[in-house]
Amino acid sequence: MSDDQVRWESVDYEGFEIHVSTRPKELVRPGDTSPARYTYIGYVCHPGANPALPGHTVPFHADGEDVFATPRDAHDEAVQVGRSVVDGTHPDLSVLSLVTSGV
Known part of the structure; x- marks a missing residue:
C-alpha cells in the first residue's frame, strides 16, 4: 500500500x-477461501x-506476529497502544520527548 493510499483515523x-492506520497483512485473492x-x-x-x-510524533506499530481478524480489531488495539503511550504504561514508548521538547 503506497503512502498516498494510507487512510488515517484520529x-x-x-x-x-x-493517529491509526489499519491495513491488510495478508491479502485475499479472488477465489481464496482463507480470511x-x-x-x-x-x-x-x-x-x-x-x-x-x-521529533513531532511517537510512532508505534503492531508486533511482527500480531494479526487481527478485522480492521476494527486492529484499530481498537492500536488505539489501546496509543493510550498506553500517553498514559506512560507502555513498556518501551513515552510522550516525554514531546512534552520536554515543546512540540
Whole structure:
C-alpha cells in the first residue's frame, strides 16, 4: 500500500492525538477461501503537530506476529497502544520527548 493510499483515523486522548492506520497483512485473492488478516501502524502527537517533522510524533506499530481478524480489531488495539503511550504504561514508548521538547 503506497503512502498516498494510507487512510488515517484520529482519536483525541488526554491532550494528545492518536493517529491509526489499519491495513491488510495478508491479502485475499479472488477465489481464496482463507480470511484476510489485518495489522496497524500509528503515532501519537500534540494536536496540530506536523508528523513529517522529526521529533513531532511517537510512532508505534503492531508486533511482527500480531494479526487481527478485522480492521476494527486492529484499530481498537492500536488505539489501546496509543493510550498506553500517553498514559506512560507502555513498556518501551513515552510522550516525554514531546512534552520536554515543546512540540
